[in-house]
Amino acid sequence: MTKEIFTTICGLFIIEKDIVIDKVIFKNLADYENREKAVSQLLNKHKDAKQTTNAFPRLKEYLPTFFQQNITLTKNKIRESVKRDDLIIQAVKNIEDIEKAANSFAKRLRDWISLYLPELDENITKHEKFVDLFLEKSKKELMKELEIEKSMGTDLAEKDLKPMKNLAKKIQDLYKTKESQEKYIEEVMQDICPNTLQVAGPIVGAKLLVHAGSLKKLAVMPSSTVQLLGAEKALFRHIKNKRAKCPRHGVIINHPLIACAKQKDHGKIARHLAAAISISAKVDYFGGEPTKGYELREKLEKAFGKKENITENKDKNKEEKQNDN
């Protein structure tokens, strides 16, 4: 029987005929992680030793230490596995939570205020403006602004208005919190994926990260997958039933280049945009220069942003010609 070398978290063991004939004990995890030198020294001493992967039954005395050290190692690995993209993902999800809560609060406030001044709910559709107006102005001022002489709502005492104002302030707070979380996302993206930020923008970029699960996953995705991230439901509907159209874009639909383009160009722009995002994510993940994004974004804008302007000009020319005729 030949000699065997068994590498463990506690140390290196040379085993011959089930007996440990030589060993190097590691004092701590750092020794284990920088074990290269110790291994080669030991192998120099025992040149014919072969690697083995399981010699635990012969090393019973070390089992408690193995157990303890392994747990410490796992904890370290878990601690190290937290990347800043995990933080972005939490912040993006938090923004979604905040939007949901602010919406449900605003609906409740509209219901509540309708007992007092129903005309405000009817005339102001945007939640933020509705809340601001209610907090800033008195009933008289509001009625003047809405150009109504007599309101259908009842007059309420200050003590009955207080809980409504309280709720309205909470809604304002939530909108502010949402803004500061968005700012935070942009800052972190500037650090970890500047190129993706430049090409996709903060909101679309962060949502892509959430759907992909991490920057690494986004970087190794084919661009066609990036194009459809967030449209999984529509995609599987299409795969199951060919009559359902194949989706052309997922969350990237909110990107200004697509959102501002004509309906018929959406698919084409989405394809090019997804390609550019895919490239920038790869550059970010593998540590390329942080300005590649500008280049890609510029190219896209030249191809699609300006084209629209050209067609607009063409249309104008046509109109002018028609006018001339």
Place this chain on the structure above:
Amino acid sequence: MTKEIFTTICGLFIIEKDIVIDKVIFKNLADYENREKAVSQLLNKHKDAKQTTNAFPRLKEYLPTFFQQNITLTKNKIRESVKRDDLIIQAVKNIEDIEKAANSFAKRLRDWISLYLPELDENITKHEKFVDLFLEKSKKELMKELEIEKSMGTDLAEKDLKPMKNLAKKIQDLYKTKESQEKYIEEVMQDICPNTLQVAGPIVGAKLLVHAGSLKKLAVMPSSTVQLLGAEKALFRHIKNKRAKCPRHGVIINHPLIACAKQKDHGKIARHLAAAISISAKVDYFGGEPTKGYELREKLEKAFGKKENITENKDKNKEEKQNDN
């Protein structure tokens, strides 16, 4: 053809053979509302006039005024229809919204903090305590309190902790808002239904109002309906399918008298409690003395609160006897 008298919002008209032969015009809505005198004066003049309900075709010139005045009248009626129990209902629903939002925020915060200090999420189950601890103490202090030497979470820079603290503060705010809305509900209930408040308590009482729709509706309900308010789903399940048990209580289950009692007594106490609440709601709605509630509550507590103590004593006596043997 005899004379007819036609009462409108604009005035009184005496009509004979399709021609208006006499009239009294109201200057404003107050005149219309105090029309008794004018009507009897006019009827004295035209003793044989009969009431008619539709003479509009003969009064075309007044149609725009009718229209205008009727709208004003309706608006007034709507304004007057708002009662303070409508305000309570909004506040109660708002508390439910706040609880929902605070819960979803707290879950998000737990997820987020788990990247930083997962042991906090594992050890502290109550959301409020979790948020307070995170805001008050540093990671070191928290680890000391949780008695852990090394955390599995990664260390984060202050700028990455800021959005988490921001969210935590929002959750604290929401809990505070909830408290102040609860206080408001109690105040309003003290005004409009002191007896119901005394018997049912603020939360159960307010929830009953929400389920009933208004104090008036709660007052005219039979007590068996009050007993099951909030358990409609279970009740209809029972009616449809006799194998499903009939529910014994709706929202009143949260009343301390039931919540603290033994399971087998729940039905009986619920029945008596619902009867007392029903009486107190009637007293409140029809303006009876505001101390009836104390009496009812005392009776209930004598019957059910103390009885339990007696049975407890009996059990103790038994135990003592057994020990003697």
